[in-house]
Amino acid sequence: MKVCVAGTFNVIHKGHTELLRKAFEEGEEVFIGLTSDEMAESLRVVSVQSYVVRERHLIDEAQRLSGGKRFHIVRITDEHGPAAAGNYDAIIVSKETESTAADINDVRKMKGLKQLKIITIDMILADDGKPVSSTRILRGEITADGNAR
Numbered sequence: 001m002k003v004c005v006a007g008t009f010n011v012i013h014k015g016h017t018e019l020l021r022k023a024f025e026e027g028e029e030v031f032i033g034l035t036s037d038e039m040a041e042s043l044r045v046v047s048v049q050s051y052v053v054r055e056r057h058l059i060d061e062a063q064r065l066s067g068g069k070r071f072h073i074v075r076i077t078d079e080h081g082p083a084a085a086g087n088y089d090a091i092i093v094s095k096e097t098e099s100t101a102a103d104i105n106d107v108r109k110m111k112g113l114k115q116l117k118i119i120t121i122d123m124i125l126a127d128d129g130k131p132v133s134s135t136r137i138l139r140g141e142i143t144a145d146g147n148a149r
Helices: 014-026 037-043 051-065 095-110 134-138
Strands: 002-007 029-035 070-076 090-094 117-121
Touching: 002 014, 014 029, 014 051, 014 090, 014 117, 029 037, 029 051, 037 051, 051 070, 090 095, 095 117
Parallel strands: 002 029, 002 090, 029 070, 090 117
Antiparallel strands: none
16 A cells, blocks of 8 residues: 655654654555645744755654655645645544645545545644644754653
């Protein structure tokens, strides 16, 4: 099965690890969408590392989790990315982005493409019970493992 997953991956954290782990568990081949610099900066209130830096860290994490399965990093320049038209079977999302996956399936339906199976993981929570996020890490609230600072 070909699966896709996407994000900004500004600071790789526990939530990203679980999302990628699920993608490699479900898929034989994994396509990882990475937001372009322009898109990432328009979506974030904190500073965003360059695409090249985020891609390098993402490749390292994907190699660590892949179990030898093939993966591809794909640049995303709009909110639906390649998932709206690509040859995929499933999309892996967190509860936070589940509605975007539904929107992607709406676009696919309008294009006459098969619907993606939406596989949703729970949000990964930090010690304080709030979701782990790159924004919270950069603000110094938590570590990448979700521990309070």
